[in-house]
Amino acid sequence: MVSRVIPVDAFDLVIFGGTGDLAKRKILPGLYRRFLQGQMTEDSRIIGAARADLDDAGFRQMVAEAIEEFVPENRRDAAVIAAFLEKISYISIDALGVTGWDRLKAAVRPDMVRAFYFSVAPSLFGDIAERLHTHGIAHAESRIVVEKPFGRDLASAKALNAVLAKHFNEAQIYRIDHYLGKETVQNLMAVRFANILFEPLWKAEYVDHVQITVAETVSVEGRGAYYDKSGAMRDMVQNHMMQLLCLIAMEPPYHFDPDAVRDEKLKVIRALSPVQPDDIVRGQYRAGNGEGGYLEHCEDANSKTESYIALKTTVSNWRWQGTPFYLRTGKRLRARASEIAITFKQPPHAIFDNESGWHENVLVIRLQPDEGMNLMVMIKEPGPGGMRMMQVPLDMSFAEALGDEAEDVPDAYERLIMDVIRGNQTLFMRGDEVESAWAWTDPIIQGWEARGDKPQAYDAGSSGPEDALMLMHRDGRRWREIKK
Numbered sequence: 001m002v003s004r005v006i007p008v009d010a011f012d013l014v015i016f017g018g019t020g021d022l023a024k025r026k027i028l029p030g031l032y033r034r035f036l037q038g039q040m041t042e043d044s045r046i047i048g049a050a051r052a053d054l055d056d057a058g059f060r061q062m063v064a065e066a067i068e069e070f071v072p073e074n075r076r077d078a079a080v081i082a083a084f085l086e087k088i089s090y091i092s093i094d095a096l097g098v099t100g101w102d103r104l105k106a107a108v109r110p111d112m113v114r115a116f117y118f119s120v121a122p123s124l125f126g127d128i129a130e131r132l133h134t135h136g137i138a139h140a141e142s143r144i145v146v147e148k149p150f151g152r153d154l155a156s157a158k159a160l161n162a163v164l165a166k167h168f169n170e171a172q173i174y175r176i177d178h179y180l181g182k183e184t185v186q187n188l189m190a191v192r193f194a195n196i197l198f199e200p201l202w203k204a205e206y207v208d209h210v211q212i213t214v215a216e217t218v219s220v221e222g223r224g225a226y227y228d229k230s231g232a233m234r235d236m237v238q239n240h241m242m243q244l245l246c247l248i249a250m251e252p253p254y255h256f257d258p259d260a261v262r263d264e265k266l267k268v269i270r271a272l273s274p275v276q277p278d279d280i281v282r283g284q285y286r287a288g289n290g291e292g293g294y295l296e297h298c299e300d301a302n303s304k305t306e307s308y309i310a311l312k313t314t315v316s317n318w319r320w321q322g323t324p325f326y327l328r329t330g331k332r333l334r335a336r337a338s339e340i341a342i343t344f345k346q347p348p349h350a351i352f353d354n355e356s357g358w359h360e361n362v363l364v365i366r367l368q369p370d371e372g373m374n375l376m377v378m379i380k381e382p383g384p385g386g387m388r389m390m391q392v393p394l395d396m397s398f399a400e401a402l403g404d405e406a407e408d409v410p411d412a413y414e415r416l417i418m419d420v421i422r423g424n425q426t427l428f429m430r431g432d433e434v435e436s437a438w439a440w441t442d443p444i445i446q447g448w449e450a451r452g453d454k455p456q457a458y459d460a461g462s463s464g465p466e467d468a469l470m471l472m473h474r475d476g477r478r479w480r481e482i483k484k
C-alpha cells in the first residue's frame with residue numbers, strides 16, 4: 001500500500017557538516033533508505049563537505065558505520081550499501097577560507113538538481129553562502145537547506161534571513177522543522193481537509209479545548225551546553241509545537257500549494273494572543289530514579305533554563321474565539337508520548353439521565369510512538385440495566401493499517417530531503433513564519449528574564465511540575481495522562 005515510490009530527479013547534494021552528528025544519525029542513513037527504496041536514482045551524487053582531513057574512502061567508511069548504527073538490520077543490504085557508497089565522495093573544505101572550494105566547483109555537475117545542506121552552526125551560514133556564489137558553485141536553481149535553531153530571538157532570526165537573502169531568494173531556501181515531515185503530522189492535514197466529517201465541528205462552537213503534548217524521556221545529558229542556552233521554549237515551543245498548533249488551527253488553504261499552506265499558518269501565528277505570566281509554567285527536572293538532574297547535565301549549578309513548559313494560549317480570530325490551546329513539552333518525563341487531543345463540547349441537550357454517565361468526544365492524533373488516530377465516542381454499555389453510557393475508541397493505528405510496509409514509510413528527514421530535491425516547499429518554514437513565531441516568543445522569554453523567574457523543579461520520570469496541573473484545573477479541565 002505504501003510503496004508507490006516515485007523516483008526524484010537526479011541530484012548533487014552537498015552536505016556541509018557532512019561528518020557531524022545530524023549527518024550521521026539522520027541525513028546519510030535517510031538517503032540510504034531512499035536509495036534502497038528506489039527513490040534516489042543511480043545517477044545522483046552525495047558530496048560530504050567538512051573540515052576534517054578525510055578522503056573519499058575514509059568518508060565512505062564513516063557513512064557505512066552510520067548505516068550500520070542507524071538503519072535497522074532488516075533494511076541493510078550489503079549489495080545496496082556498496083552501490084550507495086559509490087555515489088558518495090568527500091571534499092575537505094574550509095568554510096572561512098579558500099581550501100576545497102575549487103574542488104567543489106569541479107565536482108558539481110551541470111543539468112542536475114543542486115542542493116546544499118547547511119548542517120553547520122548558523123554562524124557559518126553567511127560565509128558558506130557567500131563562497132558558494134563567489135566560486136560560482138550555486139546557480140539560480142540551487143537550493144539550500146538549513147536547520148533549526150533558526151535564530152534565538154526575532155533580531156537574530158531577521159539577521160539570519162537577511163544573510164541568506166543576500167545570495168538566495170525565498171524559493172531557494174528550505175528551513176527544516178522536522179516535525180512537519182512526520183507522517184502523522186501530514187495526516188492531520190489529510191484528516192482535516194480530505195474529510196467532511198470533522199471540518200464542520202472544527203471551531204470554537206464545538207471544540208472545548210485543544211491539548212498538544214510532546215513528552216520526552218530523554219535528558220539533556222550530552223547536549224547540555226547547547227540546551228542550556230536554549231531551553232524548552234526555544235528548542236521545542238517556538239518551532240515544533242507552534243507548527244502543530246498552526247496545522248490544527250489554520251483555515252483550509254485554497255490548494256495544497258506551498259505558499260497557500262504557509263500563508264494560512266502565518267495567519268495563525270499572527271493571531272496568537274500574548275501569553276500572560278499566569279498562563280505559563282516552566283519546569284526543570286531534578287535527580288530521581290537513579291538518574292542525574294538537569295543541573296548536573298547542563299553543568300551550571302545555578303541554571304534557570306527550563307526543561308519543561310506548559311502554557312495556555314488562544315487564537316484570536318472568528319473560528320477560535322474562546323477555545324484555549326494548552327501546550328506542554330518536557331524532557332525526562334514519565335513516557336515518550338506525543339499527541340494532539342481535540343476535546344469536543346457536550347451535546348446541546350442531554351436526553352439521557354445524569355446517572356447514565358457522560359464523557360467528551362475526543363479526537364486524539366498520536367504522533368509517536370504508535371502513530372495513529374483515536375476518536376473517543378460514547379456508546380451504550382452493553383447488556384441490561386438501562387441506558388448507561390461508556391466511552392470507546394474508534395482506533396486507527398498506522399502500523400496495523402500498513403502492516404509490514406509501515407517500516408518503509410520514510411522518516412521525517414528522508415521525506416523532507418526528497419521534497420527539497422522535488423522543489424516542494426510546503427513542509428518547510430518560510431522566513432516570515434519563523435520571524436512571527438519569534439515575535440510571539442520573545443516577550444515571554446524577556447518577561448522571565450526581567451522578573452528573574454526560576455523554573456519549578458519536577459522529579460525525573462514524573463509528569464512534570466505541579467503547577468502545570470493547576471493551569472488546567474483552574475479552568476475545570478485536566479491534562480491527559482502521559483503514558484506509553
Ligand code: BG6
Nearest residue numbers: 148178216218235236240338368
Ligand atoms: C529537536 C530538539 O528539534 O527535536 C530536541 O532539539 C528534541 O531537543 C527533538 O529531543 C525531538 O524530536 P523527535 O522527533 O524525537 O520528537
